[in-house]
Amino acid sequence: MATGARGRRPLGSGTREAIAAAARRQFGELGYRRASLRSIAVEAGVDPRLVLHFFGSKQELFAAVVELPFDPATAFDLVLSPGEQGLGRRLATFLLDVLDSPEGRKTITGLIRAAASEDQAATMIRELIGRRLLLPLAARLGRDRPELRASLVASQVVGLAMARHVVAIPALTTASRDELITALAPVFDHYLTGPINPT
Amino acid sequence: MATGARGRRPLGSGTREAIAAAARRQFGELGYRRASLRSIAVEAGVDPRLVLHFFGSKQELFAAVVELPFDPATAFDLVLSPGEQGLGRRLATFLLDVLDSPEGRKTITGLIRAAASEDQAATMIRELIGRRLLLPLAARLGRDRPELRASLVASQVVGLAMARHVVAIPALTTASRDELITALAPVFDHYLTGPINPT
Numbered sequence: 001m002a003t004g005a006r007g008r009r010p011l012g013s014g015t016r017e018a019i020a021a022a023a024r025r026q027f028g029e030l031g032y033r034r035a036s037l038r039s040i041a042v043e044a045g046v047d048p049r050l051v052l053h054f055f056g057s058k059q060e061l062f063a064a065v066v067e068l069p070f071d072p073a074t075a076f077d078l079v080l081s082p083g084e085q086g087l088g089r090r091l092a093t094f095l096l097d098v099l100d101s102p103e104g105r106k107t108i109t110g111l112i113r114a115a116a117s118e119d120q121a122a123t124m125i126r127e128l129i130g131r132r133l134l135l136p137l138a139a140r141l142g143r144d145r146p147e148l149r150a151s152l153v154a155s156q157v158v159g160l161a162m163a164r165h166v167v168a169i170p171a172l173t174t175a176s177r178d179e180l181i182t183a184l185a186p187v188f189d190h191y192l193t194g195p196i197n198p199t
Numbered sequence: 200m201a202t203g204a205r206g207r208r209p210l211g212s213g214t215r216e217a218i219a220a221a222a223r224r225q226f227g228e229l230g231y232r233r234a235s236l237r238s239i240a241v242e243a244g245v246d247p248r249l250v251l252h253f254f255g256s257k258q259e260l261f262a263a264v265v266e267l268p269f270d271p272a273t274a275f276d277l278v279l280s281p282g283e284q285g286l287g288r289r290l291a292t293f294l295l296d297v298l299d300s301p302e303g304r305k306t307i308t309g310l311i312r313a314a315a316s317e318d319q320a321a322t323m324i325r326e327l328i329g330r331r332l333l334l335p336l337a338a339r340l341g342r343d344r345p346e347l348r349a350s351l352v353a354s355q356v357v358g359l360a361m362a363r364h365v366v367a368i369p370a371l372t373t374a375s376r377d378e379l380i381t382a383l384a385p386v387f388d389h390y391l392t393g394p395i396n397p398t
Contacts, residue, residue, distance in 0.1 A: 116315030147370040159358020167325050171350040178397040198377040
């Protein structure tokens with residue numbers, strides 16, 4: 001399997017996976033900007049041109065290797081199927097579980113750092129979030145303005161991740177899980193089911 | 200006044216201001232990471248060592264030149280003094296005015312990009328936000344857990360700025376000002392005055 005840190009890996013079924021694994025690691029640890037096609041190729045033991053051959057561009061490579069920390073369809077079904085009673089609390093609990101798991105936190109803060117670092121990455125992340133998170137959530141909401149409702153939820157989740165895990169505002173890092181769920185639940189209820197149309 | 204793009208400016212009362220102006224422009228347009236002490240010194244027409252002499256470090260230079268797009272004391276007094284009735288709506292209206300002004304938006308997205316780009320910047324921005332925004336807001340709230348309340352508001356504002364102006368999620372960029380105020384007002388009411396303690 002290993003070909004040595006700088007060895008050359010032959011073209012084959014494992015090559016694409018080796019590039020994806022190296023890309024996932026470098027995007028996660030270095031961020032979108034500092035990870036380079038060259039350094040990813042070196043780690044995967046392939047010629048940099050092979051990375052382009054398999055993935056097209058750095059942006060497409062990024063979009064291809066981002067793994068969401070949960071399956072959106074399963075997660076949204078689970079949260080929404082019991083009905084609107086307790087919906088905000090179930091969603092807040094689920095999202096805090098994601099943010100408090102190492103993988104979930106790493107993926108979400110990685111996306112935030114990438115989006116903030118470069119307009120190209122922001123464009124790609126907009127498409128990724130839209131297609132893989134907002135659309136599936138909006139499709140399950142039997143309410144007016146489903147895309148706006150899903151996007152408002154996303155804005156609070158992104159803001160919480162940014163304030164709690166990137167900027168690390170003390171009142172948010174020290175708040176207990178129960179406190180955050182109590183604070184967030186009515187907000188998600190409002191965004192998902194409350195009156196958001198101006199009268 | 201001008202000394203030429205690469206001329207040397209003599210030590211004097213205008214030097215500090217020239218460095219601050221160049222730093223403000225470069226941090227705003229290039230972001231924290233890409234702006235360098237050298238390029239700021241070149242633009243200001245001074246020796247790079249003078250930048251360190253006046254400001255100590257890149258982080259301190261950044262903290263010194265960030266100008267908030269409003270005066271927190273004045274703004275919070277204005278929003279809070281009429282009492283809790285309509286508070287969320289007044290705060291949402293004020294914050295959308297800030298985000299919809301070119302200067303306000305540039306400052307806030309600049310802070311977000313800087314915080315996301317580098318741990319050192321995040322540390323500095325945490326102190327900046329804590330001292331200049333969260334503390335003055337918390338001090339004016341006659342409620343339990345004022346720091347947590349102020350920080351929850353900040354998390355939603357940061358998330359809105361990120362989702363609407365950095366990632367540019369379509370449902371948020373196309374929502375009208377009235378729609379966003381209607382969506383946000385009850386959230387700010389809840390964070391500032393609602394029950395946020397778990398029972």
